[in-house]
Amino acid sequence: MIDAAMKPDTERLLELIAGLCRELRPGQPVPALTLNSELERDAELDSLARAELLVRIEAAFGVRLPQRLIGEAQTPRDFLRALATADSQALPVPESAPMLATGVTGTGEPAPDLLATLTEVLAWHAQKQPERLHLILLDEDGAEQRLGYGELLQRSRAVAAGLQARDIVPGDAVALMLPTGLAFFPCFLGILLAGAVPVPIYPPARPSQLEDHLRRHAAILDNAGARLLIASGEVALPAGLLRGLVAGLRGVVLADDLLACSASPTEEPAAGKDLALLQYTSGSTGNPKGVTLTHAQLLANIRAMARAAQVGPDDVFVSWLPLYHDMGLICAWLSCLVYAIPFVVMSPLRFLAAPQRWLQAIHDYRGTLSGAPNFAYELCLRRVPEELLSKLDLSGWRIAFNGAEPVNPGTMERFAARFAACGLDGQALAPVYGLAECAVGLAFTPQRGLQVDRIERAAFSTLGQAIPAAPDDPNPLRFVACGQPLPGYELRVVDASGAELPERREGRLQFRGPSATAGYWRNPQANAQLFCDGWLDTGDYAYLAGGELYLTGRSKDIVIKAGRNIYPQEVEEAVGRIAGVRPGCVAVFGSPDPASGTERLVVAAETRLTEAAALAALRQAIQDQVVELLGLPADEIWLSAQRIVLKTSSGKVRRAASRALFEQGLSEAKPRAAWLQLARVFLAGALPRFRRLVTLVSERLAGAWAVTAFSLLALPVWLGVALTRQPASAWRLLHHAARLWLALAGIKHEIVDQSGPATANARLLVANHASYLDGLVLIAALPAPGWRFVAKRELIRNFWSRVLLQKLGCEFVERFDLQQGLADAERLSEAAQHGHRLAVFPEGTFTRAPGLRPFHMGAFVTAARAGLALQPVALAGTRDRLRDGHWLPRRGTVRVTLGPVLDPGPLPGSEWERALVLRDAARATILAGCGEPDLQR
Missing domain, CATH: 2.30.38.10 (Luciferase; Domain 3)
Structure with a gap:
């Protein structure tokens, strides 16, 4: 029921929609619209038309409405509800932002070419020019939010710490489902600072395609092996459903929660060869594929584009391009990050709602670099008011990129002609070509304007x-x-x-x-x-x-018919101009003919017409246009009032998906209510979620049992060790107790012995350190009488650890007092020469993140000085069984690899040189056996 007070608003709203329909399809009957009519199906309003509708509603009712309605509103009732809660006192949309403050341009220093990673670039800027303005975000109201390099690094480090607290380790894939906002930038860089790999994906925009969106994203996340998904509060619910569809996805975290982290992250150094981005293709010609790009590849492409564009310190980049696509992410933002160019960015929805805002921002901020796909230039031609031209100054816009979709020469010619009145130089128009497989840019137009080839x-x-x-x-x-x-x-x-x-x-x-x-x-x-x-x-x-x-x-879109190559784009544009066809809703593709085995030329078009006579006339008009253009007819003309032309998130026609719909004999891609789509996705993920819950509960119970078993064994074993008189006896008791506990905890230990007969000669043992389990695993794996561990002196302060370790004959060393540390080293050397076998963890400590840390030289200098044989031992799997910060062990297998014994006796050189040789040889053996990356770079 409609409240009587709302009836005038209802009538005005429906008349606004009807008026827009009349403008879009002159001469066509306007459908009878109600509050429950589907804007897309009944009124035939695509996203661009809904953007225009939003602007008209705001102007007619004198209110501000959320720009997300462009994608979310499905019926007029959705707009009416938004009107009921809108601020009637809101000011009109500002059409001009304040001029850029002084000091923003002309003072930035680009990052040196010798920097090998994006994280090094960020750190360099934050150290050299922390107050330098990096970006200006124009929010929904046109207000500015500014961010400098120093603050960007600080926020990025908070995100990195938050990710590490959630068990993200180097090499993990972390997905980003964030709209254009300040949170995106530190979240992306925070992932890199944590050593992980960002996977940008687009947030759901249209409820009518929610299920398709989630299923496509589930396939992306599953392929990427994403461990975590960072989302905004607006999409938390649908994002959470992805966890049920993706087995490896451990959870969804809000960007605000990561930014609120106050801990300091563990530094994870990266190299140029390390993976820096998984960029998934849009899937316009097939299933999305994840393009792997390293730091070196991204920086190489950014630097090549900058040289071609002759980027300088006075440049300003203005963009509304989505940050989850390579053109907006790499060409726009990351290029500005590297070259210290001010980056003025707004949401794509803000541009769609009023395309003049893009040009206005170029005017206001003296933008020199900006670009977009062809449709954006066409939109500016249709939607930028004539009266605004005299107020725009585009004379500083020196490069206007046009890429990411086919460039229409007519569009660019008209754009240059119309906006020449605003000072736009025709030579600024720059059609470009690139693809995700090349990072983004591959071919670049010199500043000479549009060049069109007319061919037979x-x-x-x-x-x-x-x-x-x-x-x-x-x-x-x-x-x-x-x-x-x-x-x-x-x-x-x-x-x-x-x-x-x-x-x-x-x-x-x-x-x-x-x-x-x-x-x-x-x-x-x-x-x-x-x-x-x-x-x-x-x-x-x-x-x-x-x-x-x-x-x-x-290549996948070209149709071969009668020995001729037919290019769908040209036919789609021509058919889309026919009255009765929904503009932009035409797909041309080839489909095998089951009868003849040849390829059929199919034209699929959406229309509101339903009467047989009108459809027959439209079909004939389309056929006449195809024959006039190609000289041959289409084999099939598929008309529907429903959604049969599917598109990617960037608006590209998914011809392969539309062809699949045609070949399946379906009459439409039926839209479902958002609640029904969410329910279907939830049910599809229910069984996987249940299985993961069972696995999680099983793991937690097993971990709790392992802790219980440890508690039951701890006191008797400690008393037994305390009563022994010889370290060998204490070792034997602990050896058997450790094996018993590992068996009870479900942790199987495997021993790989590569040491040979020289094992008995070894007096020093060096092993990697990854977990609190390492000591127990070594005690269980190494035979009695065993080794004496070298432990940090702080452990003496605890009564329980002091008694246990002293009975084992452990040697304690000082880590912080240099003089005492040197004395301890001498003492260890003497102990080894007197026949004691010492076990050392040369990393000194461990962290939750995988990787072999740099070695301290003490054990290797001791071996080189005294001529002692050294045994390298690699531990694999202990970090996964009990990671730092966790207290419930996990079942599984650990492997202990006893490497070849190293004898320093025959090595040439000084004592220090022999120690370095021993260290490098031991490190190589341990790296080969531990299965973790080398953090010594």
């Missing part, structure tokens, strides 16, 4: 030859030059056999360069298709002419 249609479609068309050719193909390869990169075009083609011959585009990915994450089938004799296949068709790159289409 017949020769190109049948022979793949890009022959320049005659000036009077009425129907040429037009392709935009996307520039030349970046410095250090190479392009080539090959035919089906892999042979390189000459200029102006179309074929598959391949590349190589310093940022070329090593492959897709855990996807050997896709990797087999990616590489060809050291080159990477882009999946695109193209030709080269005069050193310029011309893209012609995606």
